[in-house]
Amino acid sequence: MKKKITVRYFAVFREQSGLAQELVTMEADTARDVFHGLKDRHGFGEPIGHCKVAINDELSDWDAIVNDGDTVFLFPPVAGG
C-alpha cells in the first residue's frame, strides 16, 4: 500500500534536492525504503550508513517502520563542534 510521507531535507540533501521538504506518495515499509526511494531522484551520493534519520521528531534507525502521514527527516553526515 502506498503511503503519504512528508520528507524533510537538511544541509547537502536540501541543496541537492532543491527542497526543504516535500510530500511523497510511495511504497515504503521502513525509513531505509524512503531513503532508497528518493536518493536517485535527488542525486544523494552519500552512503546510508553515514547518514541519520528521524521520524516525527524522534531520532530513529533505518529499519524503523514508517506509517502513512509520518514525517521523515533525512540527515546527511553531521559535523557539529
Place this chain on the structure above:
Amino acid sequence: MRIVSESIKPFELRNELIDSAAGAYVGFEGWVRNHNDGQEVYHLEYEVYEFLAVKEGEKVISEAKERHPILRADCVHRSGLLEIGECAVWVGVISAHRDEAFAACRYIIDEIKTRLPIWKKEYYSNGDSGWVNCERCATHEQKAAS
C-alpha cells in the same frame, strides 16, 4: 543545551555555573580555525535542526551526569555564519574534583560532534565550499562547480 545565532560569550556562561560546592570547572571552547584538510578556510556556516539538536544535546548532558559524579554541565552551540576565531561551541562542567569534570566535558563534546543534527559548511579562500564529513557531497559540489 542551547543553540544560539549570536556570539557565544564563554565567561558569562561559566559564571552561570558557579556553585560553592564546586572545586573544579572545566570548560571547552571549539573555535573556527583558518584551515582544514590542507585548504584555507575563509569562514563557515552551521546549519542546525534546533528541535532535535537541543533534545539530543540534553540527552548527552544527562548521560554525562549518569557516568560521572558532576554537579552541573551545559553546552551552547552556534548556528549561522561564523568568522575565523569565533567560538562555535562551548561546554562547561563543574564538579567537586577535577577528574570527573575533565571526563564529563570530554564525553559531552565528543558526543555532541557525532550525534546532534548540525552540519558545517566551509567556505574556502579559493571560492569553493564544502560540507564537512561529506566526502561524496564535496566531490559532487566540485564537479558541479567545474
